[in-house]
Amino acid sequence: MLKKAPKKDLYEFVRQTVPCVGFNTRRATRLITQYYDKALAPAGLRSTQYSLLSALSMMGEALMQDLASMLATDRTTLTRNLSPLLKMGLIEVSAGSDRRIRLIKIAPKGISALERALPYWQKAQSRIVDSLGADNWDQIMRGLHQISMIIEEN
Amino acid sequence: MLKKAPKKDLYEFVRQTVPCVGFNTRRATRLITQYYDKALAPAGLRSTQYSLLSALSMMGEALMQDLASMLATDRTTLTRNLSPLLKMGLIEVSAGSDRRIRLIKIAPKGISALERALPYWQKAQSRIVDSLGADNWDQIMRGLHQISMIIEEN
DNA sequence: ACATAATAGGTGTATATACACTCATTATCG
DNA sequence: CGATAATGAGTGTATATACACCTATTATGT
Numbered sequence: 530m531l532k533k534a535p536k537k538d539l540y541e542f543v544r545q546t547v548p549c550v551g552f553n554t555r556r557a558t559r560l561i562t563q564y565y566d567k568a569l570a571p572a573g574l575r576s577t578q579y580s581l582l583s584a585l586s587m588m589g590e591a592l593m594q595d596l597a598s599m600l601a602t603d604r605t606t607l608t609r610n611l612s613p614l615l616k617m618g619l620i621e622v623s624a625g626s627d628r629r630i631r632l633i634k635i636a637p638k639g640i641s642a643l644e645r646a647l648p649y650w651q652k653a654q655s656r657i658v659d660s661l662g663a664d665n666w667d668q669i670m671r672g673l674h675q676i677s678m679i680i681e682e683n
Numbered sequence: 684m685l686k687k688a689p690k691k692d693l694y695e696f697v698r699q700t701v702p703c704v705g706f707n708t709r710r711a712t713r714l715i716t717q718y719y720d721k722a723l724a725p726a727g728l729r730s731t732q733y734s735l736l737s738a739l740s741m742m743g744e745a746l747m748q749d750l751a752s753m754l755a756t757d758r759t760t761l762t763r764n765l766s767p768l769l770k771m772g773l774i775e776v777s778a779g780s781d782r783r784i785r786l787i788k789i790a791p792k793g794i795s796a797l798e799r800a801l802p803y804w805q806k807a808q809s810r811i812v813d814s815l816g817a818d819n820w821d822q823i824m825r826g827l828h829q830i831s832m833i834i835e836e837n
Numbered sequence: 838a839c840a841t842a843a844t845a846g847g848t849g850t851a852t853a854t855a856c857a858c859t860c861a862t863t864a865t866c867g
Numbered sequence: 868c869g870a871t872a873a874t875g876a877g878t879g880t881a882t883a884t885a886c887a888c889c890t891a892t893t894a895t896g897t
Contacts, residue, residue, distance in 0.1 A: 549804070550811050550820065551719040552734045556755045557827035558712040562853095563885075564834045565705040577853065580706045593876065601710045603855045608877060610853070629862050629875040650703070657704050660833045665826065666704065672815070672823035673711035679814045680718045716883095717855075731883065747846065757885045762847065764883070783845040783892050 550676070568653035572646035577610055579650060582619060582643050585635040593631055601677070614639070704830070722807035726800035731764055733804060736773060736797050739789040747785055755831070768793070 565576040574582070584599050585591060597604045611633065614620045619639035623632045635643075658666050719730040728736070738753050739745060751758045765787065768774045773793035777786045789797075812820050 548808070549719075549734065549737070550808060551715050551730050552737070553824050553827055554708070554712045554715050555730070555734070557831050558708045559755050559884075560831050560834045561705050561708050565703075566885080575852070576705050576709070580703065580709070583703070583706070594874095601713050602853090604876070605856080605878085606854050613852070627863070627875080631876070654702070654704060657830060657833055661826070661829060665829075669823060669826035669830075670707050672819065672826070673707055675815060675819075676811060676823075677711050677714050679811055680714045713854075720855080729882070748844095756883090758846075759848085759886080760884050767882070781845080781893070785846070 554673075554676075564657075565650070565653055568649050569646055572642065572649050574642060574646050578614060578619075579643075579646055581610060581614060582635060582639050585620065585633060586640065586643055590632045590634045593633065596633060617642075708827075708830075718811075719804070719807055722803050723800055726796065726803050728796060728800050732768060732773075733797075733800055735764060735768060736789055736793050739774065739787060740794065740797055744786045744788045747787065750787060771796075 562576050565579070569576065569579055572579075580600070581596075584596065588595065588599065591599075593604060593607055597607050600607070602610070611620060611622075615622065617638075619636055619642050621634045621636045623634070624630065625632050661669075716730050719733070723730065723733055726733075734754070735750075738750065742749065742753065745753075747758060747761055751761050754761070756764070765774060765776075769776065771792070773790055773796050775788045775790045777788070778784065779786050815823070
């Protein structure tokens with residue numbers, strides 16, 4: 530029954546029968562991640578890796594915990610996410626005066642990688658934002674941040 | 684600098700400096716998934732598992748591919764997602780007349796698990812939707828479906 | 838009928854994600 | 868100053884995710 534239904538009907542079906550906030554955001558995010566992963570593939574980066582490098586390029590040197598807050602990932606997830614970037618030489622890790630601390634920094638090779646990836650990201654991004662309209666996207670993004678605040682403010 | 688900033692400032696910072704659709708949806712989805720995972724933990728289910736059982740309870744018997752379309756996951760991801768549910772005895776897999784096909788069905792034990800989880804889900808869900816307002820959430824959800832359509836219609 | 842296409846699904850591998858637990862280092866309090 | 872608490876980070880394990888590649892079965896064209 531679902532097999533032959535056009536995509537649009539499937540969306541209606543899903544939207545009307547699964548009201549769960551988690552289900553719908555996760556579903557959309559899977560599609561979005563697949564989309565950006567494919568778009569960034571020619572630059573040799575995955576979505577998460579691009580985001581991480583992007584965040585690092587804006588933050589300068591960062592502690593694991595600051596980065597984890599920024600990305601809203603678990604601290605231990607970040608350790609695993611950094612590992613392929615470290616292996617590729619795109620980031621650098623150094624020790625602070627407090628010997629518990631690791632300072633994470635984007636490496637020159639990481640900056641090159643970001644620059645190489647930028648046009649691919651831009652193309653993927655604008656195809657979505659242009660279709661949505663900037664105002665519409667801004668509304669959605671604000672909504673997502675509202676949800677984030679509701680969750681974290683507890 | 685980020686360390687001592689209140690959460691609200693962090694959101695503003697993130698929103699203004701990382702415009703990426705993928706980054707923002709993934710970030711919010713991480714928080715949302717963590718939230719539902721915690722909420723559903725007393726019932727012994729993760730978010731994905733609850734969604735899967737939920738979808739199955741609505742679809743009746745389903746092919747792998749229909750289920751994959753419904754959830755917008757890769758076919759092979761679904762195989763792995765089903766495995767813990769199968770191990771817990773919450774779903775059943777049978778063969779169709781076409782011997783390539785696997786028919787997936789929720790098991791009686793799965794229905795019980797869903798029923799046990801429902802009040803936990805309801806509480807988590809309404810805390811978000813009540814805070815957002817139903818109209819607001821509906822807008823966001825429509826926005827996410829719009830993005831999904833833009834991506835899949837290509 | 839047989840060679841070839843198409844279809845349904847699984848495995849190997851790599852990354853993404855988080856919890857429970859652990860280790861090392863620093864801060865704090867008596 | 869020394870015992871204890873707090874802090875910063877890593878590992879073990881399990882699930883989530885998808886791509887490349889593979890197997891088995893069915894459909895199709897001549």
